[in-house]
Amino acid sequence: MIPGTANRYSWGTRWTSILDEKLQFYGYRVAEEGLCGRTTMFADAYRPGRSGIDMLPAILETHRPLELVVLMLGTNDCKAAYETTPEKIGVGIERLLDQIRREREDLPVLLISPIHLGAEVEKYDREFDRRSVEVSKGLKKVYEQIAKRRGIAFLAASDVALPGEKDQEHMTREGHAALAEAVFEIRLPQSHWL
Structure with a gap:
């Protein structure tokens, strides 16, 4: 199950x-759980049901039995309205990881920090501003520290993918392919696709 994947591209491209x-x-299938605007823990005043904290328990239950959870959220948390920091977004990630542990203590998790927002994202999406770009750039370090502390796998999407020029927010087609390959190449000790 992989929350946080929006519908910018059709199936087969993402x-x-x-x-x-x-x-x-x-013999495995990916249960994609992307929702445009989903955050780690922030509620969107105009679009209900976007807080990961509120949705994750039901999502985990829906997709039982799970072999692995890949968690990649945080881009939408960078919106100007939330006036947040990478560290506060990290608190949301920690709470989501706690929910996953309550689902099953030994469930393997891969934490992925999202790509960085492009320098001109506010031209395309007014929900973001210049500060949003800086917050997005701080997520890799925070997520990596969380993963190390919790003993879970980590990958930075920003190491393999960039935002597209069209909106400075979503990955390019090439970025999607590169991220898929990077995730596939991670050999998690608990995974069975070795």
Whole structure:
């Protein structure tokens, strides 16, 4: 199950569907749980049901049994309205990880920090501003520290993918392919697609 994947591209182009195709050979399927505007813990006043904290328990239950959870959220938390910091977004990630542990203590988790927002994202999406860009750039360090402390796998999407020029917010097609490959190549000790 992979929350945080929006519907910018159709199935077959998004990194989750590319990963799904790779994992089918090993008998696994990806349960994609993308929702435009989803955050770690912030409630959107105009679009209900976007807080990961509120939604994750039901999502985990819906997709039982799970072999692995890939958690990649944080871009929408960078919106100007939330006036947040990378550290506060990290608190949201910690709370989500706690929920995953309550689901099943030994459930493997891969935490992915999102790509950085492009320098001109506010031209395309007024919900973001210049500060949002800086907050997005701080997520990698915070998430990596959380992953190390909790003993879970970590990947920075910003190491393999960039935002597209069209909106400075979502990954390019090439970025989706690169992220799928990077996730597939991670050899988690608990995973069975070795």
